[in-house]
Amino acid sequence: xxxxxxxxxxxxxxxxxxIIEGFKKGLVAYxxxxxxxxxxxxxxxxxxxxxxxxxxxxxxxxxxxxxxxNPVFSVNGNVAALAVDEVIALARILNMKIEVNxxxxxxxxxxxxxxxxxxxxxxxxxxxxxxxxxxxxxxxALCTREGIYSADVxxxxxEDGDRTQALRNMGKFVITIDLNPMSRTAKxxxxxxxxxxxxxLANMVKYAENPDSCNTTNYDNNEILAMAxxxxxxxxxxxxxxxSSSGLNTNPQL
Ligand code: PTJ
Numbered sequence: 004x005x006x007x008x009x010x011x012x013x014x015x016x017x018x019x020x021x022i023i024e025g026f027k028k029g030l031v032a033y034x035x036x037x038x039x040x041x042x043x044x045x046x047x048x049x050x051x052x053x054x055x056x057x058x059x060x061x062x063x064x065x066x067x068x069x070x071x072x073n074p075v076f077s078v079n080g081n082v083a084a085l086a087v088d089e090v091i092a093l094a095r096i097l098n099m100k101i102e103v104n105x106x107x108x109x110x111x112x113x114x115x116x117x118x119x120x121x122x123x124x125x126x127x128x129x130x131x132x133x134x135x136x137x138x139x140x141x142x143x144a145l146c147t148r149e150g151i152y153s154a155d156v157x158x159x160x161x162e163d164g165d166r167t168q169a170l171r172n173m174g175k176f177v178i179t180i181d182l183n184p185m186s187r188t189a190k191x192x193x194x195x196x197x198x199x200x201x202x203x204l205a206n207m208v209k210y211a212e213n214p215d216s217c218n219t220t221n222y223d224n225n226e227i228l229a230m231a232x233x234x235x236x237x238x239x240x241x242x243x244x245x246x247s248s249s250g251l252n253t254n255p256q257l
Contacts, residue, residue, distance in 0.1 A: 014051070015043065018199075022039045031080040034107060035084075042183075045182035045183045049182065049198075051199070054231070056197060056228075057196055057197050057231075060194050060224075060227050063219045069097060069211070073153055074156040075154035075158070076102070077159040077162070078102065078127070080112060082160050082161060093211065102150035106163050108142040113129055116129075128147045128149060129147060131147070137169065137172070139169050143166060159177060160180035161180065161181065163187075163188065164190075165187075168191050
């Protein structure tokens with residue numbers, strides 16, 4: 004489908020197209036389509052922009068990754084479909100390894116996602132797992148010793164709550180990007196970036212390039228989640244004042 008640039012929902016429709024294309028190419032799982040829809044809903048509630056709670060978390064995440072010994076970027080089907088170039092840019096600037104690590108693992112999907120990176124001249128881990136994340140069933144546990152297994156900091160966008168908990172149980176510092184501030188992953192991670200994936204990664208590249216633009220002290224993830232929930236509540240209250248004139252779907256800044 005060709006989405007005209009003039010369409011008021013252009014950005015959102017383009018992301019949807021990328022997920023559909025990714026599904027057709029065999030990168031995205033069936034459940035990835037549902038996960039994307041859930042993300043769209045929360046982005047709608049947030050206002051489709053990076054809010055202060057996300058900016059603070061993005062800054063802190065960049066700081067933590069920079070200070071890490073073996074930071075790893077864990078990539079799943081949705082991430083590959085939506086943001087392969089952004090992943091490469093951030094991993095390059097922050098010296099991160101990239102590992103394909105799937106929740107609904109099939110060897111074919113791992114290979115296809117890895118090929119997306121190889122086609123751009125980037126090697127990734129994940130095709131030959133030689134370790135397991137303890138406490139998870141077989142396929143979901145598979146990872147590489149060089150990557151996720153030995154990582155001190157892991158960036159796991161759009162992740163499942165169980166695996167986030169399992170990574171934390173291994174003593175890792177876990178950073179997630181998740182538009183739902185109520186998800187188990189959001190509540191389990193050390194840093195939760197409540198922002199849309201492509202916006203968050205572009206911001207993180209900016210902060211990594213220009214650390215002076217970031218100033219975070221005493222980071223508290225519970226406070227960040229509380230800020231996100233309060234933002235949604237207050238935004239909905241404002242919109243409820245004049246629902247028909249709010250232009251909810253074309254004026255997300257409201
Ligand atoms: O490719 P696989 O097999 O590893 O599977 C990937 C999915 C995403 C299907 C799998 O990890 C999954 O089922 O995830 P969940 O439990 O649905 O969680 C995904 C979370 O990401 C949800 O809370 C969504 O709201 C959120 N989300 C979806 N799209 C985006 C998003 N957050 C940020 N940016 C998005 N574009």
